Amino acid sequence: MRILLAEDRASLRMVLAETLTRAGYQVVEAAEGRAAMALVEEGGFDLALFDLKMPVYSGTQLLLASRERWPLVPVVLLTAYGSVEVAVSAMKSGAFDFLSKPIDTDHLLMVVKRALDASRQERRHESLETELGRSPVFQGIVGASEVLRRVQEEAAKIARTDTTCLILGETGVGKELFARAIHDGGPRRDEPFVPVNCAAIPATLLENELFGHEKGAYTGAHESRMGRFELAHRGTIFLDEIGEMGPELQAKLLRVLEEKRFTRVGGTRPVIVDVRVLCATNRDLAELIRAKLFREDLYYRLSAFPIRIPPLRERREDILPLASHFVNHFRQEIAKPSLHLLPEAESWLVSQPWPGNVRELMNRIERAAILAEADGAITPAILAGGGGVFSPALGGPRFSSLQDPEEWLREEERWRAVEILRRCGGDRRRAARILGITPLRMNELLAPQGQVEP
Incomplete structure (x- = not known):
C-alpha cells in the first residue's frame, strides 16, 4: 500500500515515515505543498497524510485537489494544537480524519488501517452496482x-x-x-x-x-x-x-x-x-x-x-445437480416450500440440448417455479411451457430456424417476459421485479411485440 506523506517539518516527517515503513507501507514523502500537489496530480496512492499548514499549498487545498481527482483515496489531515476547528471544517470537505500534534504513532497506525479498510469497502460498494449477485x-x-x-x-x-x-x-x-x-x-x-x-x-x-x-x-x-x-x-x-x-x-x-x-x-x-x-x-x-x-x-x-x-451438452451429469440447486433457490425466492421436480421432469431436463447452457436452465427452472401449482410439482409440461402456452423449447416457425445460441436465448428471454407479464395481469413493475430486471429492460424485451409503453 502506497501512502503520500506531506509534512514540512523534517523531524516529524522522518518519524512518521519510519513508523509507516516499519508497519509495511510504502511511503512517498513531500516536504512542502508544491511537491505534494505534483504527487497528488500523478496519483497512484492508497492514502494521503497532509499537514494542514504548509508553504504554497495548504493541506486543505491538497485535500480538495485529491478528492476531486481521486475520490476513493482517503485523506488524513495533520494539525497543530489550536487548529482543530479548521480541521473539522476540512473534514466536511471530505477528509477521512485528522490527527492532532504531537502525533501518537500507535494512534496514527490505527487511523491509517481504518481509513484503508473504509476505502476498500467503498471500492467494493462501487463495483457491486453492476454485479449480478442476486442470481x-x-x-x-x-x-x-x-x-x-x-x-x-x-x-x-x-x-x-x-x-x-x-x-x-x-x-x-x-x-x-x-x-x-x-x-x-x-x-x-x-x-x-x-x-x-x-x-x-x-x-x-x-x-x-x-x-x-x-x-x-x-x-x-x-x-x-x-x-x-x-x-x-x-x-x-x-x-x-x-x-x-x-x-x-x-x-x-x-x-x-x-x-x-x-x-x-x-x-x-x-x-x-x-x-x-x-x-x-x-x-x-x-x-x-x-x-x-x-x-x-x-x-x-x-x-x-x-x-x-x-457447454452443458458436454457435461450432462451436471444438469440435475444444477436443476436441484436452482429449485432450492427459487423455493425460497418465491416462497413455495413444496416446490420439487417430478422424476419425469428430471428425465426431460437431461434430454434437452440446452443451447443457452446454464443460464437457460436457470431461466427455465425459475419460470417453472412461478407457474407450478399449489402442490409445488414441476412437471415436464410446465418445463416445456405447458398449458397451451407457446415456448421456444417446443419449436415452431418463429424459433425452429434459430441455430445461434445467443439469438435463441434472446427469444427465450422475450417469451419469458411476455408470459410472466401475462401471469401478473399486465403489471409491468411486478413482472420486472419477479424477473429480477429493471422496468426499462422489461420495455426493451417487450419491444418486438409492440408492447413498449410510450
Whole structure:
C-alpha cells in the first residue's frame, strides 16, 4: 500500500515515515505543498497524510485537489494544537480524519488501517452496482462431472498467480462465475472484483466506462469521473465479451497491460493502476485476427493461460445437480416450500440440448417455479411451457430456424417476459421485479411485440 506523506517539518516527517515503513507501507514523502500537489496530480496512492499548514499549498487545498481527482483515496489531515476547528471544517470537505500534534504513532497506525479498510469497502460498494449477485448461478460452481472438475483445477492453479487469463465458452456457461472464482481464490480476494460486459455498452461509450473522464472532456461532463479500471485498483477487472471491443480501444487496453497506466478521456496526466485483468469471449479470436478485427499482440498478451468452459451438452451429469440447486433457490425466492421436480421432469431436463447452457436452465427452472401449482410439482409440461402456452423449447416457425445460441436465448428471454407479464395481469413493475430486471429492460424485451409503453 502506497501512502503520500506531506509534512514540512523534517523531524516529524522522518518519524512518521519510519513508523509507516516499519508497519509495511510504502511511503512517498513531500516536504512542502508544491511537491505534494505534483504527487497528488500523478496519483497512484492508497492514502494521503497532509499537514494542514504548509508553504504554497495548504493541506486543505491538497485535500480538495485529491478528492476531486481521486475520490476513493482517503485523506488524513495533520494539525497543530489550536487548529482543530479548521480541521473539522476540512473534514466536511471530505477528509477521512485528522490527527492532532504531537502525533501518537500507535494512534496514527490505527487511523491509517481504518481509513484503508473504509476505502476498500467503498471500492467494493462501487463495483457491486453492476454485479449480478442476486442470481443463484453466481453463488458457487455446481456440478460433479469430470470435465468440470478439470476446469476447476485449472482455475485454481491460475487463481494463485497474478497472470492475465482468457476464459472461453459459449453464452450462458458461467464465464463470469469462473472469473469471480479465480479472483476469490487469489491474492487480490479482499479487493474489488469489477465486471464489465463490453458487448452491452455502446462502442462510443466503452472507453469512457473503462477509463473515466476529466471535467469538461465533453458536453455534459460537469465533473471528473473514475472508470472501471480505477474502481478495480488493487483488485480484478473482468472484461466479458472482449471480442466486441473495437481496434482503437484494444490498443489502449494493450498499453494498460504493458505499462499499468492510462489517461482518462479528455485528460493528459497518466493514471497509475494496479489491476489484474481477466477476459472472456464466446467468439473465435483467431478468426477475428484473420479478419483484422482483433489485434494479434493483444491476443497473445491475454491468452497466456486460456481456460475453456464446456457447454452443458458436454457435461450432462451436471444438469440435475444444477436443476436441484436452482429449485432450492427459487423455493425460497418465491416462497413455495413444496416446490420439487417430478422424476419425469428430471428425465426431460437431461434430454434437452440446452443451447443457452446454464443460464437457460436457470431461466427455465425459475419460470417453472412461478407457474407450478399449489402442490409445488414441476412437471415436464410446465418445463416445456405447458398449458397451451407457446415456448421456444417446443419449436415452431418463429424459433425452429434459430441455430445461434445467443439469438435463441434472446427469444427465450422475450417469451419469458411476455408470459410472466401475462401471469401478473399486465403489471409491468411486478413482472420486472419477479424477473429480477429493471422496468426499462422489461420495455426493451417487450419491444418486438409492440408492447413498449410510450
